[in-house]
Amino acid sequence: MGTAAPIRLRGPTVSPREQFSLLLPVYGRDDAALLRESFHSTVSAQTRPPAQVVLVRDGPIPEALRRCVDELAATSAVPVARVDLTRHRGLGVALDAGLAASDHDIVARMDADDVAVPHRFARQVPLVEAGADLVGSAMLEFEGDPTRVVGLRTALVDEDRIARRARFHDPFNHPTVVYRRSAVLDAGGYGDFPLMEDYRLFARMIANGARSTNLAEPLVYYRVDTGAYARRGGFALLRRELQLQREFRRHRFTNRAQFLRNVLVRCGYRLVPERARRASYRRIIA
Structure with a gap:
């Protein structure tokens, strides 16, 4: 792939305001209390909330988590589309199933144990509306609760540098991304590629000509634990x-x-x- 030209974003008077979906997978090892916190931070606490939540259950889940999912779906002010996979298929398959159930072309990703800052989507979605296909951000790593920050994962902003870095490393923090579903599908979706499905997808999107950028501002608090490394x-x-x-x-x-x-x-x-x-x-x- 050749060197990409800088993204020229359309102005806000030209680009219409679009609705978007939030894609949130859940599986058996997730915690009900953490899911509730993550859901609140990306839905009711957002200054620009999603128009739809796609909640994917990747296989059987414990009773406490099931009750939490039922409660969130029943009480959310934002419509929740539920996708229930009968057996654990892995993150890539779950996300592809969620994309198929999304009503909108703009889709935001979130994990079930992370926390978003209130203006996350107000900052990212306009960049997709203005011409980007893939937008990430920096994120703060924390242990226990978001007040215990232990690290910062930075993010490259320049599109050319993102394309170069993608040959060696994943240039996006996966839980922070917002993208065009059409650009994801054009690149073949996530696929069944456990442990590295996100990097593989983003590299294929870049090779396929998707326009990409990051925000240097940390917009997600990313939970780390003793087993992360x-x-x-x-x-x-x-x-x-x-x-x-x-x-x-x-x-x-x-x-x-x-x-x-x-x-x-x-x-x-x-x-x-x-x-x-x-x-x-x-x-x-x-």
Whole structure:
């Protein structure tokens, strides 16, 4: 893919105000109290709330979580479309099912245990209305509750730099993105690619010509736990990483030198001890 031209966003008098859907997946390990907090922060607490919530249940969930989902769907001031997958299919399949149930072309992502700032969509959605296909933001990592911030994940703003970075790292923080559903579908959707479905999708969107940008402002509080860095290593993720890098090379998203660099650095990262992984994550992978 060649170097992308800067995004020229249309002015607010030209671009109409569009409605959008919120895509929120839930699975068996989610916590009811955290889901309730996440739902509130992205629906009733937003200065520009979604017109629809698509709540995807990815397989069986515990009774407490089921009651929470029922309560949110019944009491929400915003219509809730429920998608119930009878068995756990994984995040990519769940998100594709949710996209199919979305009423609007603009779709915002959120995870069931994170917290959005009140003006998140007021800042991001106008950029999609004005011509972007994919808009993310920086996010703050926290432990326990959002007042205990432990880190900041920055985000590149310039489209050219985003396209270059995508050859080596995911240039978007997945829980922060708002995108055009049509651009996602044109790139083939998420697909069944566990552990790396978001990076794979965003790279394919960029290769497909989608216009992308980020906001440097942190708009999401991202929950981290003691197992966060352990999950980023191991042989299962190593195999998935190799599969992704081969796919990038096969489709000429990366050249030979970039492929070799990624195999050495990104695959090597999956095998180092967790302590080293924690120390180097933002510099090497994030």
